Structure formats: structure tokens, C-alpha cells
Amino acid sequence: MDARTRQPLDGVTITAGATGQQIISDANGHFSLPAEGAAATLNFQLIGYTTRSVSVRLPYSETLLVSLQPSATNLSEVVVTGYEANRPLLETAGAISIVDSEVMQRFDESSLVRAVNTVPGVRMEERAPASYRISIRGSSLRSPYGVRNVKMYLDDVPLTEASGVTMLNMLDAGNIDRMEILKGPVGSMYGAGTGGAILLEPKRAAPGEHRLEVGATTGSYGFRRYAVTAATGGEKANALVQYTRQQYDGYREHTAMNRDVFLLSTQFHPTEKQTISAFLIYSDLFYQLPGALTQEQYNENPRQARGGMFGSVAQNATMNMDGVNVGLSHEYKLSSKWRNITSVYGLIRAQDHPFNTDYERNANQEYGARSRLAYTTRLGAAEAIFTVGGEYQRGFQVARTYDNNGGAVGAMRSDDELISETGLLFAQAEFKLPGNWLATAALSYNDTRYDITRLQQAAAGTDFQFVRDFNAVLSPRVALLKRLTNTISAHASVSAGYSPPTEEEILTSDGVLNQELEAEKGLNYEAGVRGLLLGGRLSFDVVGFSFRLNETIVSRQEVSSIAVFRNVGSTRQNGVETALAFTVVEEPAAALSLLKIWGSYTYNHFRFKEYQQGETVLSGNRLTGVAPHMATTGLDLATSPGFYLNLTANYVADIPLNDENTVFSDSFLILGARTGFRKPLGKNLTLDAFAGTENLTNQKYSLGNDLNAFGGRFFQPAADRNYYGGLSLRYTL
Known part of the structure; x- marks a missing residue:
């Protein structure tokens, strides 16, 4: 199996x-x-x-x-779990990209940013160390910070919380073994969202594997990372324990970071029909927030932090979080035709955040479950798989805001209790038809509700309760795929998406309730072709899409630097995503055992369709925060003696930073390289010694710009040329 x-x-x-x-x-x-x-x-x-x-x-x-x-990364062999099909990628009708462990190991594992940015149509940014933002087809429009409008799962368990936010920074990049990125609306199977879904798999021990691995990496600006992993695997059970510690003094002033993560990942096979998977993650995260700079400050000294009375240093702007996330999944094959997978999870998290203009203290607890039942049968000449299921999440948060007196708690501004509930029912029918056709029809029913009880507010002095129950929405998806040959397939789909505001968009960090915000709704059309040529040496994946989004939510900073959100009409988003890879040499026994060239390119023609701000008409303007062109290319080389080389180049065109399209970030081209020596030392010990550099050309650029920023503070400068090196030792029994 x-x-x-x-x-x-x-x-x-x-x-x-x-x-x-x-x-x-x-x-x-x-x-x-x-x-x-x-x-x-x-x-x-x-x-x-x-x-x-x-x-x-x-x-x-x-x-x-x-x-x-x-x-192998051969498209004919790679099996994807997206859309519940467990089919080869060549038989999956949808824009799906895979980031596996080989891609992640091309970089230093300090974060997932560089690995994710190899995927066409996807952009991951880091506004400060461990402050992530992910955009799938422009979905960062409403994400001034954090991961929103992208549904994420870890080992079939929701990682995105009931409030709509995803604490991706609580994970270490080394915890993840594989990512499946589904682009466009995926509400038919994964709940509310118009930006896509990301399915993560934690690292696990392979059957028959018994190993102990230690590693250390150090680099520029005080970067240190340490990892210890113990894994053992058998046919009936496997377990992996991993501890990672990462520290960074920071390129900019006030950008230090410390993170400790403990991962326990286990899997049991008590019978041939059952698989039980479980994980436990404990994370303790601290990082400083340098704040954004104006164009003048960025040009003068990109390493400085935001200054002034409400400056980042003066107010000790930081993020402090620790929490535990536990997930359990059970797969049971009732018969050769029936299969059920049920997952449950729970989490607790404490947060202590002095920001530039306020101080927040929050405590979260959440639980949820997801279950689906699949039935495989034949209807005449067609093979059919019918799937039905549901998902429920409930979160409770105590949120208090205070004045920030130089990094110390001041007078209370508000004291809130928030209950977030979201539910999903879904059904899908998939038919494998004669003539190498596959047809899919899916439908989901999505419902979201927020209950906010204000126990104290400085201005009002009275209690009140606010309930926002969004209308339940049906999200359909229809897809068709044709295997043109054994190695080439074409696909097309139409899907609807629905994305209610997150809790942070309803209740902003200054304690103001945004009672009028409506959910986004969109319709996506796409078609693509993927496959292999030249005897499997050339792989390609090309997708074109047209997305129409209504009740578009955008963010804008006010004078206090608090992000506020509102609906602005509609957008039209057309684009093309391409990925190519050519294996020049793949001869494990030869001196040059591997030589591979690959690349991805994204073209985005994203525009506001209907948008007016006061008397100013912004219809036709470019979508804020989206580059029209993005490209990544790389070269991978390996030798039988053990030497290897990975080269990467990443290009991003100019990006509009405000809805008026009067401020743009400059385009940039970033080069990176990693080289090393990986070789067994005797029967049981393997050494991997490596060194690398990022931003080889010493490019000055901003990564994770603040959109529609007040006072012209748009720019979050990224590090200049920097280096890293390290080694890992693996002992295998």
C-alpha cells in the first residue's frame, strides 16, 4: 500500500x-x-x-x-488528496500544486516562504520574522496581516480556526512534510473561502525507519536554528518526535524572534481496515514588530524601525503567543466499497500583544470535528465515488484591549467574550467514464455565526451583546477532465465561493464593532492542461482562470494605524499560471546523478470592476497588493559522490500599494543558492553539511507591504545579502 x-x-x-x-x-x-x-x-x-x-x-x-x-515527482504517479479523490494529479480536475519535502529542503527551513513562492499563482510574504501572509490569486487584499481567506488543514484537521484566521506562525517549517495548494474557490469541500485551500501533512516516520537526527544552522543577523528528531516506524505503528528552536536578532531594528516548537506525530494500523493518525504541537512564539516605513525612511535607512511617539521601540510592539494544538483522525474501511474518515481536534492559546497604539491580551480555546463517508461502486460502464460529510468548529475567546503605556498595560478599553461557530455540509459525486473522461459535481452548505458579548467599554460603561449570523450559502462545483493520452490530461471547472468576514474584521483591534460588513461571494471559471513530454523528462502544468468577486472586502489603515474593513463592490480577476520542469540528467549511478531545470510564471490581470470611494471613482484600477507578473526559476544538481547545488531566482513586478494606484513598490529579482555535501559515513550515519546565501545580488526590496497605509507607511524592508550554513547528522538503526 x-x-x-x-x-x-x-x-x-x-x-x-x-x-x-x-x-x-x-x-x-x-x-x-x-x-x-x-x-x-x-x-x-x-x-x-x-x-x-x-x-x-x-x-x-x-x-x-x-x-x-x-x-517521484512524475505527474503520472503523484497522488493528491484534494477534493477527496486520492487520485493521480493527472486525473484531478483542478488547479493544484504540490510543495513536497524535496522543494522545502532546497532552502534553509527557517520558514516556508521561499518554498511556497515556487508555486505559480501563490505569494507568501513575511512582514517581520514569523509574521506571515499568504495570497492565492490575489486574496491578500483583505489581509493586512496574518493568513486569511485561505482555508488550511493539518493532517485532515482544520488549522484555520472558527474565527477565520490561521496561526501558521505557530508551526516550524521543519514540521511539514508536504503541502497541497488548491487555488480558487474550494467551498464545495473545504468550507467558506474564496482564496483557496492548503492541505498540510506533518512529518512522520516511514515504515521500517528507525533514526535519530540532529541539526544546527547559523547565519547572518544572529540567525540560529536547532532541531532534534527521533523517529521509529513499523508496519503496525510509527511515531516521530521533533523539537526545534529558532532565534533571530533581526536585519531591522526591533525584529528579534524566538520560537520553540515540539511536535509529536503518530500513526497506528491496528487492523488492515483501520488507520489512526494523531499529532500534538506545542509552540511558544515571540517576535518584535518593527512597523512599516515611509518612502523617505525606506530610502534613508531601511534597517530602522517605525519611530515617533507611537514607534515600535517606544511602545515595545511585540507578539507573544503560546499554545497547544491536538488532532486525531480515524480512517475505517467498512468494506471494499465503504470508507469513513473522522477527525477531531482541540486547541488552547494565550496571547499577549503590546501594539503601537494599544495593548491586547487574549485567550482562545477551540474544538471541532470533520467526518466524511465515501462509497465506491459501478454504474454500468462508469466507476463512481460518492462522498458526503460535514465539519463543525466552535471557538471561544476572551479579548481585552488596554492603553499601551510604553509597552506596559494601561487603562482598559474593552473587555469582550467572543464565540465563533462555523459549519459545513458537503456532498460530491465523481464518475470515471468510458473514453478516459472524469466528471465531478459537488455542493456544500456553509454557515457562520459570531456572538460577541461586551462586558466593559470605557466610552459606554454598559454591557451589550452583538450577534452576527451570516446567511447560509450553497457553494457548488462542477468539473470535467479528459485523459488525452497516458501522459497528458485537460480539465475545466466552474466553482462558487463564499467567504464571511473573519472575527478580526468584525471586531478590530481598537475594540470597534464593524456591524455592516457582508460576506464575499465569487464565481470562478478555469481550464487547464498538464502532463509529460519527451519520455517523461518534461512536465508542464498550465491553467487559465477568470474570477468574479462581489462584495469585495478591502482594508485601510486609519490615523491610529488600526486596519478597518469594508465592502467596496466587485472585482474581476483573470490570470494564467504555468509550471515547467525539465530533467536533463537522472542517472543515480553516474557521477552527475541529477540535473533538473524548472520554473513557474504567473500573469495576473486583476482590476476593480465597481469601486467608488467618496467622490473618487476607482473602477478599473489595478487590484491592491497584486503584482501583474511573478516568476520563479531554479536549477538542481546532484552528484553520486554527494555534492549538490540548488539555485533559485524569484522575480516580482511592481505592486500597487493603495487602491488609488498612486503608490507602487518597485519590481525586484532575488537570487539564492544552496550547496552542500550529503554522504553516508559508515553503515548507520549520514552527514549533510551545507551553506547558502539569499538575496545574492543585494537587492533592496520590501516583502509584505502594508496596503492602504496611513501616513504613507507602506514599506516593510527585507534583508539585504545574507548567508547561512549548517549541518545535520542522521543515525539510522
């Missing part, structure tokens, strides 16, 4: 080591071999998976469960 999806593998070649006898696994993954003697060694081979050997003592009369790890 596939070690990741636990699905049976058809066509695996099983060879008996002593006799050379071979057999092929059937459609259910079953095989049987006669054997004699005291022991036997079996070798398992399948294209797209790592070859594995298993030794068994004879006589052996039980069922042998053998899990194979996916190894």
Missing part, C-alpha cells in the same frame, strides 16, 4: 531474493509467494516509489502489510 494514503498498490513487482521468483500485486494490492527455509527476503519495486526490502522469518502465515514511500 501507499505509505501516505494507505491505498492498495496495483502492479508492484515482488521478487524473492534467494530464488528470484517474481509476482505482481493485484488491484487490491494482494500477493502471495511460496517460500522455504528459515527466512526470506522480499524486494518491492514500483515506478514512483522507493524500492524496499523486507525480511521475514519462516514459516509466515499472517498477512504481511508492506508500505511503499512515494519518491
Whole structure:
């Protein structure tokens, strides 16, 4: 079976080591071999998976469960879990990109930013160390900070909270093994959202793996990262324990960061029909907020922090969070046709934030569940999979705001209790039709409600309760795919999206209730083609889309630097996303074992369709915060002696920083490189020593600009040329 999806593998070649006898696994993954003697060694081979050997003592009369790890990035072999299909990417109708461990290891694992930015149509930014923002097809329009309007899951458990926000910075990049990025509205399966969904898989121990790994990285501006990982895996169970600590003094003034993360990731297979997955993450995060600069300050000294009476240093603007997130998922195959996956989770988190103009203290607790039932059958000549399910989340938050007196708590401004509830019911029918056609129809029912009880407000002095119950919305999706050849497929889809405001958009950080804000609704049309050419050496993925968004939410800073939100009409967002990869050399035994060239390009023609601000008509203006052109390219080289080299170039065109399109960030081209030596030292020990550089050309640029900023404070300068180096040692039993 596939070690990741636990699905049976058809066509695996099983060879008996002593006799050379071979057999092929059937459609259910079953095989049987006669054997004699005291022991036997079996070798398992399948294209797209790592070859594995298993030794068994004879006589052996039980069922042998053998899990194979996916190894190739070949589109014909890569299985995706998006849209609940567990199908190869070539048979998935939708714009999906995969960021696997190989992509993440091209960089220093200090964050996911550079790995995510290799994906067309996606932009991840870091306004300050650990202050992330993710945009899928322009969805950062309403995200002055944090991850919003992008639904995220970790191991089938919602990572996005009931309030609509995602605390991605509570994870370490080293916790993640794989990401599936679904672009465009995905409300038919993953709930409210018009910006897309990201499915994360935590690191796990592979079957038969027993290892201890330690690593350390150091770099410019006081960067230090330490990681310890212990993993053990068998056919019935596996467990991985990881501790990471990351510290950074900062390129800019007031940008220090400390983060400790503990991850426990386990999986159990008590029977052939059951899989139980669980994780526990504890995180303790602190980072300073330098604040944005004006154009003049940016030109004069990009390393300075925001100054003045409400400056970042004067007010000790920082983020302090610690919390625990626990998830449990159970998959049960009731029969060859019925399958159920049920997940539950809970989290607690405490926050203590002195900001430039106020001081916030919050405490969160949340629980939720997601369950789906799948039925596989045949309807005449068609194979069919029917899926129904639901998801529920409930969060409770105590939120208090105070005056910030130089980094100390002042007089209370407001004391609120917030209950966030969101629910989702969904159904999907997928048909594999004659002639290599696949058709999908899906529908979901989404509902969101916020209950806010104000216990104290300095101005009013009285209690009151505010309830915002958004109208439940149906979100349909229809998709069609055609396998043109064994290695090329074309797909098209139409999907509707629905995205209610987050709790932070309803209740802003100054304690003001935004009672009139409406949910966004959008309709997306897209078509694409993906596949392999030149004997599988050239892979390509091209998607064109047209998205219409109504009741568009935008953010704007007021004089106090508090972000406020409002609906402004509609937008039209047209674009093209392309990804190419060409494997020049792939000969594991040769001196030059790998040479691969790859790249991605995104074209965005995003415009406000209907937008008027007072007497000023902004219709036709470029969408704020979105670059019309983005491109990333790279080269990967490896040798059989153990030397490797990764080169990356990232280009971003000019970006409008306000809705009026009067201020733009400059375009930039960033180059990065990593080289190292990875080699076994004896039978059990493996060394990986590496060094790298980012911003090799010493480009001056801003990463994570503040949009529609008051006082012209738009720019969050990124680090100039910087270096890092480190090593890891892996001991395998």
C-alpha cells in the first residue's frame, strides 16, 4: 500500500531474493509467494516509489502489510488528496500544486516562504520574522496581516480556526512534510473561502525507519536554528518526535524572534481496515514588530524601525503567543466499497500583544470535528465515488484591549467574550467514464455565526451583546477532465465561493464593532492542461482562470494605524499560471546523478470592476497588493559522490500599494543558492553539511507591504545579502 494514503498498490513487482521468483500485486494490492527455509527476503519495486526490502522469518502465515514511500515527482504517479479523490494529479480536475519535502529542503527551513513562492499563482510574504501572509490569486487584499481567506488543514484537521484566521506562525517549517495548494474557490469541500485551500501533512516516520537526527544552522543577523528528531516506524505503528528552536536578532531594528516548537506525530494500523493518525504541537512564539516605513525612511535607512511617539521601540510592539494544538483522525474501511474518515481536534492559546497604539491580551480555546463517508461502486460502464460529510468548529475567546503605556498595560478599553461557530455540509459525486473522461459535481452548505458579548467599554460603561449570523450559502462545483493520452490530461471547472468576514474584521483591534460588513461571494471559471513530454523528462502544468468577486472586502489603515474593513463592490480577476520542469540528467549511478531545470510564471490581470470611494471613482484600477507578473526559476544538481547545488531566482513586478494606484513598490529579482555535501559515513550515519546565501545580488526590496497605509507607511524592508550554513547528522538503526 501507499505509505501516505494507505491505498492498495496495483502492479508492484515482488521478487524473492534467494530464488528470484517474481509476482505482481493485484488491484487490491494482494500477493502471495511460496517460500522455504528459515527466512526470506522480499524486494518491492514500483515506478514512483522507493524500492524496499523486507525480511521475514519462516514459516509466515499472517498477512504481511508492506508500505511503499512515494519518491517521484512524475505527474503520472503523484497522488493528491484534494477534493477527496486520492487520485493521480493527472486525473484531478483542478488547479493544484504540490510543495513536497524535496522543494522545502532546497532552502534553509527557517520558514516556508521561499518554498511556497515556487508555486505559480501563490505569494507568501513575511512582514517581520514569523509574521506571515499568504495570497492565492490575489486574496491578500483583505489581509493586512496574518493568513486569511485561505482555508488550511493539518493532517485532515482544520488549522484555520472558527474565527477565520490561521496561526501558521505557530508551526516550524521543519514540521511539514508536504503541502497541497488548491487555488480558487474550494467551498464545495473545504468550507467558506474564496482564496483557496492548503492541505498540510506533518512529518512522520516511514515504515521500517528507525533514526535519530540532529541539526544546527547559523547565519547572518544572529540567525540560529536547532532541531532534534527521533523517529521509529513499523508496519503496525510509527511515531516521530521533533523539537526545534529558532532565534533571530533581526536585519531591522526591533525584529528579534524566538520560537520553540515540539511536535509529536503518530500513526497506528491496528487492523488492515483501520488507520489512526494523531499529532500534538506545542509552540511558544515571540517576535518584535518593527512597523512599516515611509518612502523617505525606506530610502534613508531601511534597517530602522517605525519611530515617533507611537514607534515600535517606544511602545515595545511585540507578539507573544503560546499554545497547544491536538488532532486525531480515524480512517475505517467498512468494506471494499465503504470508507469513513473522522477527525477531531482541540486547541488552547494565550496571547499577549503590546501594539503601537494599544495593548491586547487574549485567550482562545477551540474544538471541532470533520467526518466524511465515501462509497465506491459501478454504474454500468462508469466507476463512481460518492462522498458526503460535514465539519463543525466552535471557538471561544476572551479579548481585552488596554492603553499601551510604553509597552506596559494601561487603562482598559474593552473587555469582550467572543464565540465563533462555523459549519459545513458537503456532498460530491465523481464518475470515471468510458473514453478516459472524469466528471465531478459537488455542493456544500456553509454557515457562520459570531456572538460577541461586551462586558466593559470605557466610552459606554454598559454591557451589550452583538450577534452576527451570516446567511447560509450553497457553494457548488462542477468539473470535467479528459485523459488525452497516458501522459497528458485537460480539465475545466466552474466553482462558487463564499467567504464571511473573519472575527478580526468584525471586531478590530481598537475594540470597534464593524456591524455592516457582508460576506464575499465569487464565481470562478478555469481550464487547464498538464502532463509529460519527451519520455517523461518534461512536465508542464498550465491553467487559465477568470474570477468574479462581489462584495469585495478591502482594508485601510486609519490615523491610529488600526486596519478597518469594508465592502467596496466587485472585482474581476483573470490570470494564467504555468509550471515547467525539465530533467536533463537522472542517472543515480553516474557521477552527475541529477540535473533538473524548472520554473513557474504567473500573469495576473486583476482590476476593480465597481469601486467608488467618496467622490473618487476607482473602477478599473489595478487590484491592491497584486503584482501583474511573478516568476520563479531554479536549477538542481546532484552528484553520486554527494555534492549538490540548488539555485533559485524569484522575480516580482511592481505592486500597487493603495487602491488609488498612486503608490507602487518597485519590481525586484532575488537570487539564492544552496550547496552542500550529503554522504553516508559508515553503515548507520549520514552527514549533510551545507551553506547558502539569499538575496545574492543585494537587492533592496520590501516583502509584505502594508496596503492602504496611513501616513504613507507602506514599506516593510527585507534583508539585504545574507548567508547561512549548517549541518545535520542522521543515525539510522
